[in-house]
Amino acid sequence: MKIGIDKIGFYAPHLFLDMNKLAVARDVDPAKYTIGIGQEKMAIAPITQDAVSLAANAALNILDDKDKEDIDFVIFGTESGIDHSKSAGVYIHDLLGLNPKTRTIEVKQACYGATAGIQMAKGHIALHPKSKVLVLGADIARYGLNSGGEATQGAGAVAMVISADPRILALEDKSAYLTADIMDFWRPVYSDTAMVDGKLSNEKYISFFESVWEDYKVQSGFGLEDFTAICFHLPYTKMGQKALRAIYEQGTEEDKERLVANLEASKTYNKQVGNIYTGSLYLSLLSLLEQQEELQDGARIGLFSYGSGAVGEFFTGVLQPGYRKYLNTYDHEELLASRTELSVDAYETVFEDTLPADGSTVELEIEADPAKIALSGISGHMRHYVHKDKK
Numbered sequence: 001m002k003i004g005i006d007k008i009g010f011y012a013p014h015l016f017l018d019m020n021k022l023a024v025a026r027d028v029d030p031a032k033y034t035i036g037i038g039q040e041k042m043a044i045a046p047i048t049q050d051a052v053s054l055a056a057n058a059a060l061n062i063l064d065d066k067d068k069e070d071i072d073f074v075i076f077g078t079e080s081g082i083d084h085s086k087s088a089g090v091y092i093h094d095l096l097g098l099n100p101k102t103r104t105i106e107v108k109q110a111c112y113g114a115t116a117g118i119q120m121a122k123g124h125i126a127l128h129p130k131s132k133v134l135v136l137g138a139d140i141a142r143y144g145l146n147s148g149g150e151a152t153q154g155a156g157a158v159a160m161v162i163s164a165d166p167r168i169l170a171l172e173d174k175s176a177y178l179t180a181d182i183m184d185f186w187r188p189v190y191s192d193t194a195m196v197d198g199k200l201s202n203e204k205y206i207s208f209f210e211s212v213w214e215d216y217k218v219q220s221g222f223g224l225e226d227f228t229a230i231c232f233h234l235p236y237t238k239m240g241q242k243a244l245r246a247i248y249e250q251g252t253e254e255d256k257e258r259l260v261a262n263l264e265a266s267k268t269y270n271k272q273v274g275n276i277y278t279g280s281l282y283l284s285l286l287s288l289l290e291q292q293e294e295l296q297d298g299a300r301i302g303l304f305s306y307g308s309g310a311v312g313e314f315f316t317g318v319l320q321p322g323y324r325k326y327l328n329t330y331d332h333e334e335l336l337a338s339r340t341e342l343s344v345d346a347y348e349t350v351f352e353d354t355l356p357a358d359g360s361t362v363e364l365e366i367e368a369d370p371a372k373i374a375l376s377g378i379s380g381h382m383r384h385y386v387h388k389d390k391k
Helices: 019-025 030-036 051-060 065-070 088-096 113-127 198-220 238-245 253-266 268-273 277-291 329-337 344-352
Strands: 003-011 015-018 041-044 071-077 103-107 132-141 154-164 169-179 229-232 300-307 311-319 340-342 373-379 382-387
Touching: 003 051, 003 113, 003 277, 003 329, 015 019, 015 344, 019 030, 019 041, 019 344, 041 268, 041 344, 051 088, 051 132, 051 154, 051 373, 051 382, 065 071, 065 132, 071 088, 071 113, 088 103, 088 382, 103 113, 113 132, 113 154, 113 169, 113 277, 113 300, 113 311, 132 277, 154 268, 154 277, 169 198, 198 238, 198 300, 198 311, 229 238, 229 253, 229 277, 238 253, 253 268, 253 277, 268 277, 268 329, 277 300, 277 329, 340 344
Parallel strands: 015 340, 041 154, 071 103, 071 132, 229 300
Antiparallel strands: 003 154, 003 169, 015 041, 132 154, 169 311, 300 311, 373 382
């Protein structure tokens, strides 16, 4: 039985910042951002969008009534959770009107969370072939104004329906994974911005990739020649290039050219959105599928997931016949093209406009937010969301 991605979509908030303008404001050579880390735009989340609403909007655009009835497991990977106890997925289950007879959980391991969700979903579908699983990866990457990580911020969400007989990507059985206790990136519960050792994180990302790649080769017998493309978790788009460079000499010049060209296609959306943590790998996959027109049915795609702290995994999938018919390329391109650019001053104002930390009542103006699902306020220590189509 084939199990894999039957549907995939993403959502990014309607605001963005041009990285060239951020560089000028920070007295940095713009090439450091646009070439050095490979970012063009940074998605900015208004106060009316959090991880819950971003994920709900991503899922809203791909689910039909049959999906809502068949989904019996919701797995939400995020490191931008809104409650220490209640799963953020429960809010989404309600906002989307899913079948009540559903398991719903939130999983956390830095940027690896959505991958953990996919692997759990595969096991669930193997036992219950008629079921579908909604896997979500949504985050708002925050490092702070004028911080070393500021240029690698972002916001957005990816939603995937995992099922038997998938129409887009069938996931193969073999995978290689690794865990080690590393303090390369973390966010204490008392902080709303992340701590990061950038140099260490880059080093561990690459070493984890090399380790799981070698393990996967032993398990599968595959080499670079067997892959049409390899997609990477992209905290910034240059990171994928650094990792691929560590192994592409294992193949021929033709292998190198093919993988490098497809890596470029896989970075298109990430360049315009920035870091979305748990969703970054799958935004890269979606970018490859929608932006590389020469990608053929039957192509094998490698996927490298890395969550600081750290957990890494390499796994693979094969594109299904006619997969392109089930993509939403136009909608995704229109979503990115229709956003509003912020000045650096306006971006800083939005960044500092945060929800009260003491549970105070607040009512938010959602009219300026074009998203169908938005955070409307807080009262009684509870967040309230609005689905505008159901008002």
